[in-house]
Amino acid sequence: MLSQRNPQLNANGELIHLLSIEGLPRAILTHILDTAASFVSVSDREVKKVPLLRGKSVFNLFFENSTRTRTTFDIAAKRLSADVFTLDIGRSSTAKGESLLDTVDNLSAMAADLFVVRHSQSGAPYLIAQHVAPHVHVVNAGDGRHAHPTQAMLDMYTIRHYKQDFSNLTVAIVGDVLHSRVARSDIHALTTLGAAEVRVVGPRTLVPGDMADMGVRVFHDLEEGIRGCDVIIMLRLQNERMTGALLPSSQEYFKSFGLTEDKLRLAKPDAIVMHPGPINRGVEIDSAVVDGPQAVILSQVTFGIAVRMAVMSIVAGNVA
Amino acid sequence: MLSQRNPQLNANGELIHLLSIEGLPRAILTHILDTAASFVSVSDREVKKVPLLRGKSVFNLFFENSTRTRTTFDIAAKRLSADVFTLDIGRSSTAKGESLLDTVDNLSAMAADLFVVRHSQSGAPYLIAQHVAPHVHVVNAGDGRHAHPTQAMLDMYTIRHYKQDFSNLTVAIVGDVLHSRVARSDIHALTTLGAAEVRVVGPRTLVPGDMADMGVRVFHDLEEGIRGCDVIIMLRLQNERMTGALLPSSQEYFKSFGLTEDKLRLAKPDAIVMHPGPINRGVEIDSAVVDGPQAVILSQVTFGIAVRMAVMSIVAGNVA
Amino acid sequence: MLSQRNPQLNANGELIHLLSIEGLPRAILTHILDTAASFVSVSDREVKKVPLLRGKSVFNLFFENSTRTRTTFDIAAKRLSADVFTLDIGRSSTAKGESLLDTVDNLSAMAADLFVVRHSQSGAPYLIAQHVAPHVHVVNAGDGRHAHPTQAMLDMYTIRHYKQDFSNLTVAIVGDVLHSRVARSDIHALTTLGAAEVRVVGPRTLVPGDMADMGVRVFHDLEEGIRGCDVIIMLRLQNERMTGALLPSSQEYFKSFGLTEDKLRLAKPDAIVMHPGPINRGVEIDSAVVDGPQAVILSQVTFGIAVRMAVMSIVAGNVA
Numbered sequence: 001m002l003s004q005r006n007p008q009l010n011a012n013g014e015l016i017h018l019l020s021i022e023g024l025p026r027a028i029l030t031h032i033l034d035t036a037a038s039f040v041s042v043s044d045r046e047v048k049k050v051p052l053l054r055g056k057s058v059f060n061l062f063f064e065n066s067t068r069t070r071t072t073f074d075i076a077a078k079r080l081s082a083d084v085f086t087l088d089i090g091r092s093s094t095a096k097g098e099s100l101l102d103t104v105d106n107l108s109a110m111a112a113d114l115f116v117v118r119h120s121q122s123g124a125p126y127l128i129a130q131h132v133a134p135h136v137h138v139v140n141a142g143d144g145r146h147a148h149p150t151q152a153m154l155d156m157y158t159i160r161h162y163k164q165d166f167s168n169l170t171v172a173i174v175g176d177v178l179h180s181r182v183a184r185s186d187i188h189a190l191t192t193l194g195a196a197e198v199r200v201v202g203p204r205t206l207v208p209g210d211m212a213d214m215g216v217r218v219f220h221d222l223e224e225g226i227r228g229c230d231v232i233i234m235l236r237l238q239n240e241r242m243t244g245a246l247l248p249s250s251q252e253y254f255k256s257f258g259l260t261e262d263k264l265r266l267a268k269p270d271a272i273v274m275h276p277g278p279i280n281r282g283v284e285i286d287s288a289v290v291d292g293p294q295a296v297i298l299s300q301v302t303f304g305i306a307v308r309m310a311v312m313s314i315v316a317g318n319v320a
Numbered sequence: 321m322l323s324q325r326n327p328q329l330n331a332n333g334e335l336i337h338l339l340s341i342e343g344l345p346r347a348i349l350t351h352i353l354d355t356a357a358s359f360v361s362v363s364d365r366e367v368k369k370v371p372l373l374r375g376k377s378v379f380n381l382f383f384e385n386s387t388r389t390r391t392t393f394d395i396a397a398k399r400l401s402a403d404v405f406t407l408d409i410g411r412s413s414t415a416k417g418e419s420l421l422d423t424v425d426n427l428s429a430m431a432a433d434l435f436v437v438r439h440s441q442s443g444a445p446y447l448i449a450q451h452v453a454p455h456v457h458v459v460n461a462g463d464g465r466h467a468h469p470t471q472a473m474l475d476m477y478t479i480r481h482y483k484q485d486f487s488n489l490t491v492a493i494v495g496d497v498l499h500s501r502v503a504r505s506d507i508h509a510l511t512t513l514g515a516a517e518v519r520v521v522g523p524r525t526l527v528p529g530d531m532a533d534m535g536v537r538v539f540h541d542l543e544e545g546i547r548g549c550d551v552i553i554m555l556r557l558q559n560e561r562m563t564g565a566l567l568p569s570s571q572e573y574f575k576s577f578g579l580t581e582d583k584l585r586l587a588k589p590d591a592i593v594m595h596p597g598p599i600n601r602g603v604e605i606d607s608a609v610v611d612g613p614q615a616v617i618l619s620q621v622t623f624g625i626a627v628r629m630a631v632m633s634i635v636a637g638n639v640a
Numbered sequence: 641m642l643s644q645r646n647p648q649l650n651a652n653g654e655l656i657h658l659l660s661i662e663g664l665p666r667a668i669l670t671h672i673l674d675t676a677a678s679f680v681s682v683s684d685r686e687v688k689k690v691p692l693l694r695g696k697s698v699f700n701l702f703f704e705n706s707t708r709t710r711t712t713f714d715i716a717a718k719r720l721s722a723d724v725f726t727l728d729i730g731r732s733s734t735a736k737g738e739s740l741l742d743t744v745d746n747l748s749a750m751a752a753d754l755f756v757v758r759h760s761q762s763g764a765p766y767l768i769a770q771h772v773a774p775h776v777h778v779v780n781a782g783d784g785r786h787a788h789p790t791q792a793m794l795d796m797y798t799i800r801h802y803k804q805d806f807s808n809l810t811v812a813i814v815g816d817v818l819h820s821r822v823a824r825s826d827i828h829a830l831t832t833l834g835a836a837e838v839r840v841v842g843p844r845t846l847v848p849g850d851m852a853d854m855g856v857r858v859f860h861d862l863e864e865g866i867r868g869c870d871v872i873i874m875l876r877l878q879n880e881r882m883t884g885a886l887l888p889s890s891q892e893y894f895k896s897f898g899l900t901e902d903k904l905r906l907a908k909p910d911a912i913v914m915h916p917g918p919i920n921r922g923v924e925i926d927s928a929v930v931d932g933p934q935a936v937i938l939s940q941v942t943f944g945i946a947v948r949m950a951v952m953s954i955v956a957g958n959v960a
Contacts, residue, residue, distance in 0.1 A: 043751035047695030048723075055367030057395065068746065071725055075697065075750055078723045083369075083398045085391055098598040106388070106597060109621035110395055111363035277746060278738040301749035375687030377715065403689075403718045405711055418918040426708070426917060429941035430715055431683035 007129055014318040017129040017138040018311050020147040021188040029192055032153050033160055035310035036303065042079060043305055052313045053082035056113040060086040061103075062141070063119040068278065069141050072301075073116045076308035082114075104128050108136055114316055115139070122146035134320035139311055145181050150311055151276055152185035154304040156193060158296055159231055161303065162272050166190070170197040172219075172226045172267075175235030175257060175284050176206045182276050183235060187214050201225030202235075202257060205246045222257050229267040234259055234275045237284045250283045260286045264294065272296045327449055334638040337449040337458040338631050340467040341508035349512055352473050353480055355630035356623065362399060363625055372633045373402035376433040380406040381423075382461070383439040388598065389461050392621075393436045396628035402434075424448050428456055434636055435459070442466035454640035459631055465501055470631055471596055472505030474624040476513060478616055479551055481623065482592050486510070490517040492539075492546045492587075495555030495577060495604050496526045502596050503555060507534050521545030522577065525566045542577050549587040554579055554595045557604045570603045580606040584614065592616045647769055654958040657769040657778040658951050660787040661828035669832055672793050673800055675950035676943065682719055683945055692953045693722035696753040700726040701743075702781070703759040708918065709781050712941075713756045716948035722754075744768050748776055754956055755779070762786035774960035779951055785821055790951055791916055792825035794944040796833060798936055799871055801943065802912050806830070810837040812859075812866045812907075815875030815897060815924050816846045822916050823875060827854050841865030842897060845886045862897050869907040874899055874915045877924045890923045900926045904934065912936045 006023045010016050015028055042050055058077040062070050070086065077084045089103075098106075104115070114137045117125040122144030129138040142148040163169055171190055177183045177200045190198045191214070198216040200207055201224075211218050219225030226232055237253060247253055259273065273285075273295045281287045289295060328337045328344065335348050362370055378397040382390050390406065397404045409423075424435070434457045437445040442464030449458040462468045483489055491510055497503045497520045510518045511534070520531050521539040531538050539545030546552055557573060567573055579593065593605075593615045601607045609615060648657045648664065655668050682690055698717040702710050710726065717724045729743075738746075744755070754777045757765040762784030769778040782788040803809055811830055817823045817840045830838045831854070840851050841859040851858050859865030866872055877893060887893055899913065913925075913935045921927045929935060 045695065048697060048751060049695045055365065055369045057368060067727060067729075071727065071747075072750065074725060075723075083395075085394060087387060087391065089387075099601070102599060102601075105618055106621050107391075109618040110392065110625055111368060111622070277742075279742060281739070281742075298745055298749040301746050302751070305750050375685070375689045377688060403715075405714060407707060407711065409707075419921070422917075422919060422921075425938055426941050427711075429938040430712065430945050431688060431942070 007126065010318055010320050015314050016318045016320050017125075017140075017315060018149050019125050019129055019138065019140045021149045021152050021185045021192065022147070024192065026192050026194070029153070029156065029189060032307065032310050032314065033157050035314055036153075036157050036306040039079075039306040039309040040303065042309070043302070048079050049081055050079065051081045053077065053080035053113075053316060056082045056316060057111060058082045058084045058114045058116065058312070059107050059112050060084065061089060061107075061115055061117045062087070063089045063100075063117070063124070064142070066118055066142070069118065072304050073139075073141060073308055076305050076312060077114075077116075079305070080309055080313055082312075100124065100127065101131050104131060108132055112136060114312060116141050118142045120144055137315040139315065142181055145179055145184070147185045148181040149185050150304070150308055151182050152189040153311065154300055154307040155182075155186055155233065155274060155276075156189050157303045157307050158274060158300045159272075161299070162296060163230060166193045166195045169195045169230045170199065170228060171195050171231040171233065172199040172201050172229045173233045173235065174201040174222065174225065174259065176237050177202050177211070177235065178206045178208050179238060180235050183233075186233060187216055191215055199225055199229070203247070203253075222259070222263060223266055226259075226263065226271075227266045229271055232259065232264075232267060232271060232273050234273065234285050236276060236278065237280055239280075250280075254283055254286075258282070258284055258286060259289050261288050261292065264289055264292075274300055277301070327446065330638055330640050335634050336638045336640050337445075337460075337635060338469050339445050339449055339458065339460045341469045341472050341505045341512065342467070344512065346512050346514070349473070349476065349509060352627065352630050352634065353477050355634055356473075356477050356626040359399075359626040359629040360623065362629070363622070368399050369401055370399065371401045373397065373400035373433075373636060376402045376636060377431060378402045378404045378434045378436065378632070379427050379432050380404065381409060381427075381435055381437045382407070383409045383420075383437070383444070384462070386438055386462070389438065392624050393459075393461060393628055396625050396632060397434075397436075399625070400629055400633055402632075420444065420447065421451050424451060428452055432456060434632060436461050438462045440464055457635040459635065462501055465499055465504070467505050468501040469505050470624070470628055471502050472509040473631065474620055474627040475502075475506055475553065475594060475596075476509050477623045477627050478594060478620045479592075481619070482616060483550060486513045486515045489515045489550045490519065490548060491515050491551040491553065492519040492521050492549045493553045493555065494521040494542065494545065494579065496557050497522050497531070497555065498526045498528050499558060500555050506553060507536055511535055519545055519549070523567070523573075542579070542583060543586055546579075546583065546591075547586045549591055552579065552584070552587060552591060552593050554593065554605050556596060556598065557600055559600070570600075574603055574606075578602070578604055578606060579609050581608050581612065584609055584612075594620055597621070647766065650958055650960050655954050656958045656960050657765075657780075657955060658789050659765050659769055659778065659780045661789045661792050661825045661832065662787070664832065666832050666834070669793070669796065669829060672947065672950050672954065673797050675954055676793075676797050676946040679946040679949040680943065682949070683942070688719050689721055690719065691721045693717065693720035693753075693956060696722045696956060697751060698722045698724045698754045698756065698952070699747050699752050700724060701729060701747075701755055701757045702727070703729045703740075703757070703764070704782070706758055706782065709758065712944050713779075713781060713948055716945050716952060717756075719945070720949055720953055722952075740764065740767065741771050744771060748772055752776060754952060756781050758782045760784055777955040779955065782821055785819055785824070787825045788821040789825050790944070790948055791822050792829040793951065794940055794947040795822075795826055795873065795914060795916075796829050797943045797947050798914060798940045799912075801939070802936060803870060806833040806835045809835045809870045810839065810868060811835050811871040811873065812839040812841050812869045813873045813875065814841040814862065814865065814899065816877050817842050817851070817875065818846045818848050819878060820875050823873075826873060827856055831855055839865055839869070843887070843893075862899070862903060863906055866899075866903065866911075867906045869911055872899065872904070872907060872911060872913050874913065874925050876916060876918065877920055879920070890920075894923055894926075898922070898924055898926060899929050901928050901932065904929055910934075914940055917941070
């Protein structure tokens with residue numbers, strides 16, 4: 001019996017779309033990280049450009065608004081010398097009732113090479129990837145609560161940069177795991193790359209029940225959860241969670257699950273602190289930690305450009 | 321007595337603006353189509369760019385929102401290597417009470433080479449063209465109910481691609497002709513290029529009374545109107561028409577004027593079906609037709625890029 | 641005792657940011673004007689581009705909306721061959737509660753070279769300039785009521801172009817001086833460049849009390865104020881002033897302080913009339929003057945591109 005092929009890989013096992021970390025072999029993840037390493041220096045050059053995607057058309061399809069993530073893909077694509085077209089979908093034909101796939105068909109007919117897709121519905125980038133022609137590529141820039149694979153890869157790049165090897169690491173992911181596509185993608189990436197232990201830490205209302213099935217240890221106490229860790233990944237707490245029944249108040253949350261310098265001392269002395277941004281200072285993390293020596297949050301941003309350049313150049317170089 | 325010169329042509333009869341198909345000689349239309357043919361292959365290249373407008377400044381002035389049309393001009397201009405500046409006019413100085421011509425004067429003073437103008441008022445692109453300096457060019461991207469000449473030219477390109485010669489063709493334009501600048505421009509283009517018969521088909525409330533003067537045959541019955549046709553151009557039905565007194569409901573409209581596979585069989589067996597998009601599936605056209613073998617709607621989109629590259633490069637090469 | 645160094649200059653006295661005209665030595669202003677002169681011709685070329693900022697990343701950070709000013713910086717940066725990223729801050733992370741400096745840190749981590757900042761709060765560009773790394777540059781595109789230094793420099797360029805020497809000039813700045821960052825920056829520039837006399841002219845409610853301290857003469861009567869002037873700089877009257885208690889009505893304002901052809905005859909016969917735009921015809925200035933031979937308003941726009949190219953290329957060439 002043949003297993004069904006991962007839609008992200010072609011018959012030669014090469015990456016043609018990046019939709020999710022789940023199901024990707026370790027060699028692919030390592031290839032992305034190694035390629036990104038070669039791009040980190042590009043942003044330090046006088047002329048921050050390489051001609052790898054010159055004359056290619058990259059379409060930023062942001063069905064869900066995110067200036068920050070859109071900008072990082074815009075920068076990455078332009079540093080690869082691509083032409084970038086950003087579609088403000090809220091105001092476009094979709095608003096006139098055109099279907100997602102009709103929009104994609106239209107842009108494909110304009111000779112698109114690569115779609116960067118953010119969508120509030122889980123699975124939308126898969127739908128697009130299965131629909132487009134063999135020479136067109138899709139990169140998931142965040143879909144619903146499902147996946148945010150480039151964020152996971154920049155997190156992995158950052159961890160590898162500071163810690164070299166994954167095999168001895170204990171990594172804690174802290175906060176609103178329930179609503180976080182970053183958490184899901186990070187867990188898959190860490191597991192695939194062989195992290196010794198992955199923990200999720202958060203209140204019962206914000207940690208889904210199936211976490212143990214993903215091979216992680218669950219903690220509902222921050223001090224327990226980060227004790228002895230090498231890496232702490234703090235998640236952003238969406239303000240809108242506060243208005244619901246899931247949480248009492250941001251002050252209460254900070255008291256229980258906010259990362260302070262005191263609590264950070266429970267982790268290993270050389271532990272690094274990460275955050276996907278944008279940060280809520282004083283909600284999920286104290287300002288002193290954000291601005292302290294163990295935070296590597298701005299390095300994540302820098303590496304994020306290189307990782308997105310790597311992903312776009314890798315998928316654009318392969319054919320379905 | 322000298323005839324008044326067409327404001328789109330210079331003293332040598334060369335195209336300096338594209339404002340309307342009306343009044344353009346057949347040789348100009350054929351020149352646009354022939355030039356577009358040379359650009360169709362550019363979008364298939366590894367590097368989808370030619371340097372014809374390198375260092376030129378193209379301004380997208382969209383006083384009326386249209387992500388789709390704006391994107392096609394953006395793509396076309398960038399594939400010609402121009403610098404493109406898009407002005408979201410709703411939020412710009414015009415909102416502060418500046419007049420249309422003051423806005424244009426200001427942008428001209430920034431050394432604009434070409435304005436792509438969409439405006440809800442018929443004639444706005446003419447006003448701009450008459451106002452700008454001799455080296456500045458204007459392309460109408462749709463003005464009121466008046467004209468949409470690049471849409472008409474991409475429609476002509478598509479028809480010529482599939483049918484080669486216009487002289488034996490019967491072409492039906494179906495739907496909301498009353499509000500359609502596409503219909504008006506298509507009729508002028510088809511007449512100029514020598515189509516054997518042009519028909520308009522639609523309910524009495526959506527077909528203007530002066531159609532016969534334009535040299536077309538009018539039908540108020542879809543089956544009659546498309547019988548024996550070579551080309552069917554379906555028009556988009558604006559949803560807002562439904563709320564007015566012009567139409568009963570979209571279901572009623574579909575029953576009478578929606579193109580289904582059954583009805584399509586009344587046309588010639590090799591008839592092609594066109595639509596300017598975005599499509600309302602199940603309102604003016606059935607999904608089975610959109611996705612069927614006779615639809616050439618996505619080819620229209622592809623050819624649209626080449627036609628817009630042709631128009632911009634032609635006008636930019638001539639001086640008033 | 642060492643004087644505190646101007647944050648816009650490095651230890652060698654070279655310009656690294658342009659935040660305000662105040663405190664800049666005459667030599668710096670003259671250097672900007674001389675550099676701009678070399679860029680004026682670039683916009684007349686077939687290929688309107690020079691490679692001075694090729695591969696650099698310029699970020700337009702417009703916390704306050706201004707399509708016109710944003711577009712001029714976009715044009716200037718692209719004519720220097722930079723990659724330009726425009727952030728619509730109203731919809732970005734700042735809206736999610738991220739602080740100004742966290743936003744700047746994030747963009748800096750993406751390897752920004754130059755920030756163009758417009759902000760409703762006076763001093764915001766200073767805050768950013770003091771925060772960024774030594775190789776990152778900030779250009780103030782207007783902050784609160786404080787300063788608009790590139791507008792002042794394009795005004796100076798225009799005056800020098802038409803009048804050559806500042807030392808014999810009487811310059812009147814007319815209108816809503818109270819709310820005008822343009823007026824403040826123009827006064828500093830004119831004083832530094834040695835204009836013989838600078839006047840401000842406006843109703844008592846729109847001229848601040850400290851004007852005499854800035855070395856200018858104050859007039860509350862238009863005819864008195866512009867009599868014998870070489871240069872008249874009209875300020876835009878914000879419509880929102882009318883609804884407050886500061887002014888009776890736009891008709892009343894025009895009667896007292898609107899510049900008409902009759903009143904203009906009180907100035908020198910070769911006086912030039914300037915305006916930063918967008919113009920309110922019939923409010924602060926009569927259409928006949930705007931369209932008349934003494935108005936140099938569109939020259940200001942043209943020179944504005946060259947001046948912004950000059951400022952960006954100068955600051956980008958120096959290190960803190």
